[in-house]
Amino acid sequence: xxxxxxxVRGARRRLVGAWQAGLRRSVVMLGTxxxxxxxxxxxxxxxADSLVAFHNYFSLLDPHARGPCHADLRVYDADGRTLAxxxxxxxxxxxxxxxxxxxxxxxxxxxxxxxxxxxxxxxxGDFTHERNVAGAFEVSAxxxxxLYRSPAGMLATSHCIEKSQTYRGLPSPLAGLLTTRERRVxxxxxxxxxxxxxxxxxxxxxVNYAESSxxxxxxxxxxxxxxxxxxxxxxxxxxxxxxLEHRQGDEPAAEFYTLHSxxxxxxxxKPYLWVRYGDGPAAMHHA
Amino acid sequence: MSDPARILRDxxxxxTRYFPFGTLxxxxxxxxxxxxxxxxxxxxxxxxxEVRLSLFEAEGGALLRAQPCAVVEPGEYWLLDxxxxxxxxxxxxxGGDGEWLGVLHQTPLSQRDAAATRGGxxxxxxxxxxxxxxxxxxxxxxxxxxTGGTGGVFYYGPxxxxxxxxxxxxxxxxxxxxxFDAGLEPGLLLLNVASxxxxxxxxxxxxxLFGTAGERIGGGGVEVPAFAARLVxxxxxxxxxxxxxxxxxxxxxxxxxxIPCTLVHDRMSRALAIDHTFPPAxxxxxxxxxxxxxAWAEDVRAKLVAARP
Numbered sequence: 001x002x003x004x005x006x007x008v009r010g011a012r013r014r015l016v017g018a019w020q021a022g023l024r025r026s027v028v029m030l031g032t033x034x035x036x037x038x039x040x041x042x043x044x045x046x047x048a049d050s051l052v053a054f055h056n057y058f059s060l061l062d063p064h065a066r067g068p069c070h071a072d073l074r075v076y077d078a079d080g081r082t083l084a085x086x087x088x089x090x091x092x093x094x095x096x097x098x099x100x101x102x103x104x105x106x107x108x109x110x111x112x113x114x115x116x117x118x119x120x121x122x123x124x125g126d127f128t129h130e131r132n133v134a135g136a137f138e139v140s141a142x143x144x145x146x147l148y149r150s151p152a153g154m155l156a157t158s159h160c161i162e163k164s165q166t167y168r169g170l171p172s173p174l175a176g177l178l179t180t181r182e183r184r185v186x187x188x189x190x191x192x193x194x195x196x197x198x199x200x201x202x203x204x205x206x207v208n209y210a211e212s213s214x215x216x217x218x219x220x221x222x223x224x225x226x227x228x229x230x231x232x233x234x235x236x237x238x239x240x241x242x243x244l245e246h247r248q249g250d251e252p253a254a255e256f257y258t259l260h261s262x263x264x265x266x267x268x269x270k271p272y273l274w275v276r277y278g279d280g281p282a283a284m285h286h287a
Numbered sequence: 288m289s290d291p292a293r294i295l296r297d298x299x300x301x302x303t304r305y306f307p308f309g310t311l312x313x314x315x316x317x318x319x320x321x322x323x324x325x326x327x328x329x330x331x332x333x334x335x336x337e338v339r340l341s342l343f344e345a346e347g348g349a350l351l352r353a354q355p356c357a358v359v360e361p362g363e364y365w366l367l368d369x370x371x372x373x374x375x376x377x378x379x380x381x382g383g384d385g386e387w388l389g390v391l392h393q394t395p396l397s398q399r400d401a402a403a404t405r406g407g408x409x410x411x412x413x414x415x416x417x418x419x420x421x422x423x424x425x426x427x428x429x430x431x432x433x434t435g436g437t438g439g440v441f442y443y444g445p446x447x448x449x450x451x452x453x454x455x456x457x458x459x460x461x462x463x464x465x466x467f468d469a470g471l472e473p474g475l476l477l478l479n480v481a482s483x484x485x486x487x488x489x490x491x492x493x494x495x496l497f498g499t500a501g502e503r504i505g506g507g508g509v510e511v512p513a514f515a516a517r518l519v520x521x522x523x524x525x526x527x528x529x530x531x532x533x534x535x536x537x538x539x540x541x542x543x544x545x546i547p548c549t550l551v552h553d554r555m556s557r558a559l560a561i562d563h564t565f566p567p568a569x570x571x572x573x574x575x576x577x578x579x580x581x582a583w584a585e586d587v588r589a590k591l592v593a594a595r596p
Contacts, residue, residue, distance in 0.1 A: 033573075051533075053463045053464040053533070054463055055461065055463035055535045056501070057461060057570045057571075058571075059501075060459075060461050060537060060587060060591065061567060061570060061571055061574060061583075063586055063587055063590040063591050064590075091500055091501040092501050093497045093501035093502075093503075093535065093537075093591070094497065094498070094499050094500050094501035094535070095463035095497070095499055095533055095534065095535040096463075096499065096533070097463070097464070097466070097499070097533040129571065129573045129574075130573065130579075131573060132572070132573055132575060132576050132579070136572075136573075137572075138571070138572045138573045139571070139572050140570065140571045140572075141569060141570055141571070141572075143565045143569050143570055144463075145462075145463065145464045145562060147464055147466070147551070147560060148560075152556070153436075153553055153555055153556025153558055154556070154558055155438075155471075155551060155553045155556070155558035155559070155560045156438065156558065156560050157464060157551070157560035157561065157562045158562060159562050159563070159565065191323040191325060191424055191425070191426065191441070192321060192323070192426040192439075192441065193321045193323070193364040193365075193366045195319060195321075195366060195368055195428070197368060198435060200435075223364075224362065224363050224364050225362075255366060255368075256321075256364065256366050258364065275437065276435070277430070277435040277437055278434070278435025279434070279435050280431070280434050280435020280436045280437060280556070280557065280558070281435075281436060281553075281556045281557075281558040283436075283437040283438050283439070283558065283559070285438075285439055285440065285441065285562075286441070
């Protein structure tokens with residue numbers, strides 16, 4: 001039996017889908033290729049630096065392109081407020097590994113030790129491409145990686161997983177109406193069991209990649225879905241962070257932990273998971 | 288994705304859902320792998336998975352053939368904390384030089400049972416296999432026992448190097464996260480694996496390194512046999528061994544598809560930054576067509592990678 005709520009939600013989804021498809025056709029008629037910015041997490045905790053690693057991928061997709069691409073990087077604090085913005089030109093075949101620490105005044109970096117960021121990359125003027133099929137809606141996407149490194153020997157990386165809500169490179173009425181992603185994820189659990197043998201510390205960071213504030217939740221559980229070991233929940237502004245910390249104590253033995261959330265703010269807004277084993281450096285990947 | 292009605296003849300259900308991974312013994316890590324049966328998300332398609340492990344030595348010879356490990360129910364997880372100890376318990380003690388390729392087979396019980404009466408093979412539509420690729424990535428983690436240094440990466444084993452699905456297979460790697468610095472060892476871990484166990488094509492990969500300004504700073508090549516893993520130490524490809532700074536790795540194979548992971552290993556702390564790369568369609572949707580990509584891969588190899596200054 002289908003509930004009336006599900007019927008209404010389904011109808012609304014189909015209506016939104018048709019509306020977005022119509023907008024995409026308008027974009028194709030304009031002959032433009034929109035861009036998608038991607039977002040990520042940065043940290044300066046424990047003396048670390050975060051490097052935003054990206055390259056002039058346009059010059060590889062089109063080996064004839066010789067011009068530089070231009071990137072716009074925006075850095076936010078843990079509450080989603082803008083801390084810094086910068087523009088970087090990257091030559092053909094070149095790359096950038098932009099230090100977040102270098103973008104912040106020392107006094108700011110001493111207080112603001114983590115947050116989120118957003119990268120948008122514009123193609124070189126001589127970049128060309130053929131559409132897959134006539135009338136196809138095509139986009140370029142600012143895919144990049146973060147490298148985290150500390151003087152104490154921490155070294156980790158994670159690729160960007162979530163995109164910004166709005167397309168770039170479109171005229172204003174379309175840019176405001178067309179969205180890159182859909183609704184929030186109702187419930188989520190990580191696909192990775194977190195091994196507990198030798199585990200000392202777990203730190204989980206969830207970024208609110210949505211355009212509005214939301215109540216974020218994350219829980220660390222014993223086994224696949226056992227008792228809660230640690231939990232965090234709070235209302236987080238757009239681009240702000242929710243963090244959860246757990247130091248391993250005398251918990252009953254479990255071979256592994258798993259991460260759960262009652263709802264992610266965006267479809268691919270999975271948490272970032274820091275773990276530390278033995279006396280080793282912290283390691284990080286998305287969960 | 289191929290037409291879901293297309294029939295795959297002689298399908299080996301060990302490859303319906305599989306997770307290939309390479310070891311990093313060269314840097315002193317042991318290997319931890321895990322599987323999650325996310326089929327509870329498939330609704331009526333939910334089903335238990337039988338997990339088995341195969342290991343291959345550096346030339347592609349089998350060290351361990353589909354050794355049973357566990358049956359994982361929908362929504363459940365399975366963790367193998369130490370692949371090397373598991374291998375030793377099953378008589379694999381050496382394995383020669385170089386890295387091992389591991390394949391964690393995750394077979395739906397219905398396919399396992401149906402294949403058991405048909406010589407281990409089935410004729411299946413793509414639509415019976417594709418959902419098993421869709422629900423989850425798997426995770427491999429590298430553990431340095433004495434220091435506690437770790438690093439890991441999520442990905443999955445898709446249809447690869449399977450002539451039942453496409454006549455040509457190629458790979459273009461582009462990764463801007465190599466760092467050449469005192470104490471750091473950047474590398475490229477390559478897996479030549481297939482969803483068809485009859486796969487026997489060697490991958491010939493050309494590699495170029497570009498500095499931050501786009502200048503070519505090194506290059507070389509590597510051959511990866513079928514069902515084998517190779518670790519390429521990128522420092523050995525530098526023209527000037529004293530180069531310091533960031534770099535982009537661009538690499539092309541047009542003889543087979545490889546699963547590439549780029550990594551940076553800290554020789555002191557044993558921390559490991561490892562991640563997969565993005566396929567070209569992730570950067571621009573116009574590069575989504577497979578036939579177009581094959582021609583493009585040849586173009587990139589000729590104009591950027593194989594070219595010498």
